[in-house]
Amino acid sequence: MSVAVRFAPSPTGLLHVGNVRLALVNWLFAHKAGGNFLLRLDDTDEERSKPEYAEGIERDLTWLGLTWDRFARESDRYGRYDAVAAALKASGRLYPCYETPEELNLKRASLVSQGRPPIYDRAALRLSDADRARLESEGRKPHWRFKLEHKPVEWTDLVRGPVHFEGSALSDPVLIREDGRPLYTLTSVVDDADLAITHVIRGEDHVANTAVQIQIFEAVGGAIPVFAHLPLLTDATGQGLSKRLGSLSVASLREEEGIEPMALASLLAKLGTSDAIEPRLTLDELVAEFDIAKVSRATPKFDPEELLRLNARILHLLPFERVSGELAALGLDDADAAFWEAVRPNLSRVAEARDWWAVTHAPVAPAADDPAFLAEAAALLPDEPWDLSTWGTWTGAVKAKTGRKGKDLFLPLRRALTGRDHGPELKNLLPLIGRTRAQKRLAGETA
Numbered sequence: 001m002s003v004a005v006r007f008a009p010s011p012t013g014l015l016h017v018g019n020v021r022l023a024l025v026n027w028l029f030a031h032k033a034g035g036n037f038l039l040r041l042d043d044t045d046e047e048r049s050k051p052e053y054a055e056g057i058e059r060d061l062t063w064l065g066l067t068w069d070r071f072a073r074e075s076d077r078y079g080r081y082d083a084v085a086a087a088l089k090a091s092g093r094l095y096p097c098y099e100t101p102e103e104l105n106l107k108r109a110s111l112v113s114q115g116r117p118p119i120y121d122r123a124a125l126r127l128s129d130a131d132r133a134r135l136e137s138e139g140r141k142p143h144w145r146f147k148l149e150h151k152p153v154e155w156t157d158l159v160r161g162p163v164h165f166e167g168s169a170l171s172d173p174v175l176i177r178e179d180g181r182p183l184y185t186l187t188s189v190v191d192d193a194d195l196a197i198t199h200v201i202r203g204e205d206h207v208a209n210t211a212v213q214i215q216i217f218e219a220v221g222g223a224i225p226v227f228a229h230l231p232l233l234t235d236a237t238g239q240g241l242s243k244r245l246g247s248l249s250v251a252s253l254r255e256e257e258g259i260e261p262m263a264l265a266s267l268l269a270k271l272g273t274s275d276a277i278e279p280r281l282t283l284d285e286l287v288a289e290f291d292i293a294k295v296s297r298a299t300p301k302f303d304p305e306e307l308l309r310l311n312a313r314i315l316h317l318l319p320f321e322r323v324s325g326e327l328a329a330l331g332l333d334d335a336d337a338a339f340w341e342a343v344r345p346n347l348s349r350v351a352e353a354r355d356w357w358a359v360t361h362a363p364v365a366p367a368a369d370d371p372a373f374l375a376e377a378a379a380l381l382p383d384e385p386w387d388l389s390t391w392g393t394w395t396g397a398v399k400a401k402t403g404r405k406g407k408d409l410f411l412p413l414r415r416a417l418t419g420r421d422h423g424p425e426l427k428n429l430l431p432l433i434g435r436t437r438a439q440k441r442l443a444g445e446t447a
């Protein structure tokens with residue numbers, strides 16, 4: 001059977017780096033195996049799910065290049081969940097419960113105060129028909145719990161190795177809310193079974209869900225997938241990431257931080273694995289290197305500084321074609337490969353190219369603090385056309401004429417030509433500045 005995985009976000013917030021790492025790992029796993037990747041929106045929480053979050057998820061994945069082969073939306077599948085729930089009720093695996101949230105809290109608190117685990121006591125199973133009729137006549141509506149079998153639940157996790165739970169140590173999960181709406185614990189299993197998901201790769205916050213869900217797979221007659229639970233990313237201080245953490249959202253990394261998709265992918269594919277983090281320019285390279293066995297059980301930290309450093313290393317390698325759209329979006333429509341290759345070694349973010357565009361294509365107030373020397377240098381400027389050899393020829397002549405070398409030779413020229421002490425190699429910048437501007441700047445004029 002061919003490999004099928006899914007990424008199943010709830011559209012209740014922005015994707016953050018932790019969520020999208022799981023999308024990436026699923027995608028790499030599928031592509032490594034020649035399998036397929038399903039995007040499933042877990043949108044049965046109708047109060048919190050929003051179309052704009054669903055659109056944001058699709059935009060973020062598309063930006064990263066994580067295309068999906070199949071798409072599903074849980075809110076399209078209520079009929080199917082109802083049918084499964086009806087069958088589970090008929091077989092006695094789903095049973096009605098009438099406790100209010102307050103009553104459940106009291107039960108939990110009492111168990112905890114006795115030092116016992118807060119497992120649901122199955123009181124609802126002991127209700128008679130008359131009890132239920134009375135509760136319903138009082139206006140109570142049931143929620144429905146899945147009756148777990150009290151037997152061991154075991155699986156071999158691709159990240160955690162052998163995992164063992166005792167059914168008796170777990171609470172019967174609520175699968176249907178009081179208003180009749182099915183909950184994630186059920187819907188996810190029905191979808192994974194119907195859509196023939198072979199591998200469920202998700203965060204380790206779902207380990208206990210898996211124990212319960214394996215029994216639900218058995219009850220609905222679905223093939224049990226292979227599971228892999230990855231440790232969740234934390235921020236640089238070791239705190240968990242939350243969906244509402246704006247600065248680590250994929251949207252803000254893209255729109256505010258100027259992060260390239262392959263910088264984020266290069267980092268997230270390797271974070272928490274035994275591989276070194278290196279810049280990669282294509283997802284194909286990451287697929288070739290991917291192996292879920294390299295994922296470690298230690299908690300990986302996401303460090304925005306590390307991402308920015310990687311972003312810079314990626315930019316230093318990216319060819320012009322890969323950034324021409326971004327440059328045009330910055331208003332640098334006329335930027336060409338020569339400009340890009342001149343400035344990219346000095347960039348951490350593409351938007352910084354604007355500063356160097358201003359140096360090569362807009363008036364610059366030169367720092368012309370050695371006028372006599374600059375006048376001698378200006379007199380030696382070669383005729384155009386200029387190319388990458390012009391700087392060497394020219395400064396060779398200036399050196400021979402003035403006897404200056406090293407910093408004494410180069411820094412006054414840089415300060416006059418660019419108005420700054422540091423920047424891209426002048427060999428590359430000089431032909432972009434051109435003879436007319438260069439001559440004026442060497443004469444101390446803003447040009």
Ligand code: GLU
Nearest residue numbers: 008009010042188201202
């Ligand atoms: N919607 C669930 C979540 O975002 C999916 C978990 C899963 O992968 O099963 O946590």
